Amino acid sequence: MRQYWSAKAAHPDAILLFRMGDFYEIFFDDAKEAAPLLGITLTSRPAKDGRLPMCGVPHHAWQSYVGRLLKAGRKVAICDQTEPPMSGKLVAREVTRVLTPGTVLDDVYLDPSKSNWLVAAWSSGDESGLAACDVSTGEMQLCQLPTTGLTAELDRLQAAELLSPPDVERYRFDPARGRHRLRTLLGIHFLASIGAEGAPLAVGAAGVVLEYLEHNRVPLDPRSLRISTRSIESSMQLDAATLRNLEVGALFELCCRCVTPVGARCLRRWLWSPLRDPEAIELRLSAVAELTDAERLELAAALRGLGDLERLASRAASGLATPRELAQLCRALATLPAAKVCAGAGSALLLRQLAADLTEQPELVALLSRALVDDPPAQVSAAGAIRPGYDAQLDAIASASASAREWLAGLEAAERERTGIKSLKVGYNRVFGYYLEVSHSQAAGVPEHYIRKQTLTGGERYITPELKEREAVVLNADQDRAAREQEILAELGRRVAAVGRELLSTAAAIGQLDALASLAATAADCEWVRPLISSGRELNISGGRHPLVERSVGTGNFVANDTQLEPERGNMVVLTGPNMAGKSTYLRQVALIVLLAQCGSFVPARSARIGLVDRIFTRVGAHDDLAGGMSTFMVEMTETANILNHATPASLVVLDEVGRGTSTYDGLSIAQAVVEYLHDNPRLSCRTLFATHYHELTTLAERLPRVRNERVEVAEEGNQVSFLHKVVPGGADRSYGIHVAALAGLPSHLIARARQILAELESHRPLEPAAQQLGLDLQPGEAELRRELAAIELDQLSPLEALRKLYELRGLT
Ligand SMILES: Nc1ncnc2c1ncn2[C@@H]1O[C@H](COP(=O)(O)OP(=O)(O)OP(=O)(O)O)[C@@H](O)[C@H]1O
Ligand SMILES: [Mg+2]
CATH class of the missing domain: 3.40.1170.10 (DNA repair protein MutS, domain I)
Structure with a gap:
């Protein structure tokens, strides 16, 4: 013990x-x-x-x-x-x-379609630093960002392993130390060469990652390490709630037709962090547009042979590749020229750039195919990986061993003939090795140079110097051969490592090509169109569809809907409609179309014009976080607060039934206050879709100029309701909740009783008329007061103006 x-x-x-x-x-x-x-x-x-x-x-x-x-x-x-x-x-x-989850290199533990991030994060007041390293591919991303954005960034990365305090302390967070480590590792003088000079916290986090890797003896070859610094401005941040609400994982499954694991990882990365740079988006869109059927199929066929070039190259460069993996690498590289031709044939700029990034490796391919047998073993230690004729020394060992074996095999017959002793036998045991055995009766005829080693009851055993020599050749040959093979494999590994950097940027380009081809395939399959991206604040979608719901109800059965949000003509929609009408579907569909467009993908619509969105915020559905100590309503309010605090005029906000987690009056009051706040606060006034069952909220459109009412239509015939799923202008007045309950199979006498209760309640009309009801929880002047308060731009106000404003506000009460 x-x-x-x-x-x-x-x-x-x-x-x-x-x-x-x-x-x-x-x-x-x-x-x-x-x-x-x-x-x-x-x-x-x-x-x-x-x-x-x-x-x-x-x-x-x-x-x-x-x-x-x-x-x-x-x-x-x-x-x-x-x-x-x-x-x-x-x-x-x-x-x-x-x-550890973030440092494993063995293929058995890695998901081919996911990056395996080891992440270190550190916050110091308002600023945070983050370093993410995928040891299996040699990629490292640094990022320094406001602390408020840290959680979203961590959500995006989905780290396999996170080092944060107190672990970080154990692995010593220290920017100066981190800087020193990075410099020595990469052999660079200035961190500016990796874009990290203004990011001390990120550099400190990188130091933690490197320290941790060293502590766990994880090999990291500086030649295959690619470090870049990411700015969070460049991409859209999607928090965990939004990723979950929009089912980005299922969207990935729908879009991913990648033929290589590198491509799948790339596409995943794109979907999890859509772009904010219109030029970069256009580059991708043009490439997707160009990959029409024939070209796409050709490209996919060329890429298919490339396998996981990134992980293969990275393992080979760190000296970890098995002979079988080296052979795979060789076969992959052999198909590069075809891929390069395919990608370079088009006129889209991005395709041509990526084609140029594919560096062919004819020498390496020639070397590896000369050196390795066709189907080498999967273990590093197993013999038989090297092709005969490649290495003179190895061949010499093999032929010496073969001829010694041959000599030994022929020895018995030869010696019997030479000595005339018929009973002479050649044998082998562990203690003496090879020996010659002669029975006692014939021992007298043994030649002089035989050396007696052992006397047994049945006979005498001898050796000769030559026998021992040949024996040594045979016995050592296996060891010598293994040792020499190891030397050769190590040398091959060094040759791969020498071009490691080129291989990895080639792999990165392969990944992008594959992801683009995949998006093009999805677009063709699902009849998606190219969106127009503008720098404005509008959102015009005609014939938009929800890609996932469409697939589940069948293409012909999905009802397409339009969306028009414009700063002048109203960019906030209050959406009402019965249960099951399709409100949540509509909200998500708009968000997904924006997300896809900014990834550079085509979108499920007849046409779409999208003013660049900086962030998509969603608050959808009810769930609780009991482990995190939050009730359903608490989660709802926390997520809403997050939106109100972080949205900007360029954001898209999607709110589904905010306030439904509490009592009707509380919920209604909160819902209304949220809409007013979003409308009135100049820091927000962003594109907003708000679905609700509080029909009272439809009166807001009369008072707030940028709010419009829309509803999802149903057709009512007698007691029957059919869902049309069509979004039309105007507000709804009924929920048909009991109808849906009946559809869901609640007992019929229960449904009858519910109708009775509803009739009674409606005769009392406690919630009507709307005007009275809206004032219920708020003092008459309070809403206005709040609105005024929210509208004050504090940093624009002189002290005198502030005082004047205060008087004015008191007048309102
Ligand atoms: N545009 C559409 N075309 C076809 N089917 C649709 C459409 N929109 C929604 N549906 C179908 O209706 C179902 C319910 O939609 P959804 O959840 O969006 O309703 P909802 O209005 O949000 O209901 P609730 O008020 O109960 O939350 C979906 O699961 C889908 O099967
Ligand atoms: Mg809903």
């Missing part, structure tokens, strides 16, 4: 797998935590002080078990036996590997 404790002490935060015979055993608290995660039974064995909890996994299946622990976000240390077991003696053990 002493061995166990010393290993545990070195890696206190990891679950320790301790090799004992055919099992990896897990003890104590580790066992209690791991057993449920691994789905194995927790057992115990007697110990000095009570029983010792433990569980174990068979050693040959450790990878899949470790995978489950990593998926659960845990760190794993593997303590192996480092010498063969001998009875009566304690075997030596050592921690041989530490695996």
Whole structure:
């Protein structure tokens, strides 16, 4: 147990797998935590002080078990036996590997369509620094940003592993140290060369990442490391709530027709951080437009052979590639010229740029295909990877070994003939190696140069110097061969590393080409059109569709709808309509069209003109965050507050039934105040869609010039309601909630009773007329007072004006 404790002490935060015979055993608290995660039974064995909890996994299946622990976000240390077991003696053990979710390199643990980010984040007051490193591809992104944007950035990255305080402290956050580390690692003088001179917090975070990698002995080859500094201005921030509400994950599934994992990762990145630079968007749109059917198919066919060039190149450059992976790399590189021709054939600027980024590697391909056999082994240590004829030394070893074996095989016959001893045999045992054996009766005829080694009951055993020489050749040949193969493989790895940078930028270009082709394929399949991007504040969509709902109801069955938000003619819509009418669908569809357009994708609409949006905010549906200690209503209000605090006039705000999580009057009051606030505050006044069941809110359009009412239509025939899903001007007056409840299959006498209660309530009309009702919770002057207050631009006001304003406001009460 002493061995166990010393290993545990070195890696206190990891679950320790301790090799004992055919099992990896897990003890104590580790066992209690791991057993449920691994789905194995927790057992115990007697110990000095009570029983010792433990569980174990068979050693040959450790990878899949470790995978489950990593998926659960845990760190794993593997303590192996480092010498063969001998009875009566304690075997030596050592921690041989530490695996963490953000630093694993083995393919078995990596999702090919996702970047595997190890992220360090640090905040200092209003500013935060962030460094994200994907060790499997050698990419590192630095970003310094306002602390308010940190959570959204972390949501976007979906880190496999996050180092934040208190971990960060353990790995020493220190900008000066980080700067020093980066400089020495990259061999650069000025951080400006990676665009990081004005980002000390990000540089400090990068230092933490590098420190952590070193601590866990993760190899990082500076030649395959690509560091860039990201500005959050360049892309749209989407917070976790918005990513979830809009089902960006499902959108990715719909759009992803990538033929390489690099492409899938690239597309995922695009969808999770849409662009804000109109030129960059146009570049992508033109490329997508150009990839028509024939070209797309040709490009996809050329790209298909490229596999995961990024991870292959990165592993090869770090010396981790197996012979099989080197052969894959070789085959991938061999298909590059075709891809380059395809991509370069078009006239779209981005396609031609990307084609130019594809660097062909004819020498490397020639070298690798000369060096490696057609189907090399998957293990680094296995022999037989190198093609005969490639290396003279290896061939010499092989032929010497072959001729020695041949000589040994022919020895028995040759010696029998030479000596005339019929009983002479050649044998082999572990202690003596090869020997010649002659029976006692014929021992007298043995030649002089035979050296006697052993006398047995049946005969005598001899060796000769030549026999021992040949034996040494055979026995050493295997070792020599393995050693020489390793040398050759290492040299091949160095040759790959020498062009590592080119390979990785080639891979990055492949990823983009693949993502563009994928978007083009989706556009063609789903009949999407190219959007027009403008620098204005309008949003004009005709015949817009929700890409995911459309797929689920069937293309012909989806009712397309128009959207018109313009600063002059009203850019806020209060949307009412019965349950199940399609309000939420409509809201999400508008947001998704904007998101897709700014990723450079075509959009599901007949036409779309979109004034650039800086952020999409959504508040949709009810969910709670019990783990985070928030009730449903608290989550709703927190998300709403986030929107009101961070939206700008260029944002798109989508609010679905804000206020529904509380009592009717409270909810209605909050909903109305939110619309007023968004309308009146000059810092906001952004494009807004607000769906609600509070029909009272439709009166706002009379007072607030930029608010318009729209409703989703239903057709009513007798007791039957059919949903038309068509958005038309005007407000709705009924919810048809009971009708929907009936459709959902609630018992018929319950439905009858509900209709009765509704009739009673409606006869009392506690919520009507609207004018009275709206004032219910707010004192008459209060709403106006609030609006006035919100409209004051504090930083524009002189002290005297402020005083005057105060008097004015008091007059309102
Ligand atoms: N434009 C459309 N064309 C066809 N079907 C639609 C359309 N919009 C919505 N639907 C269908 O109606 C269902 C309900 O839509 P949605 O959830 O948007 O209604 P809602 O008005 O938000 O209802 P609630 O008030 O209960 O939240 C969708 O799941 C979809 O099947
Ligand atoms: Mg809804």
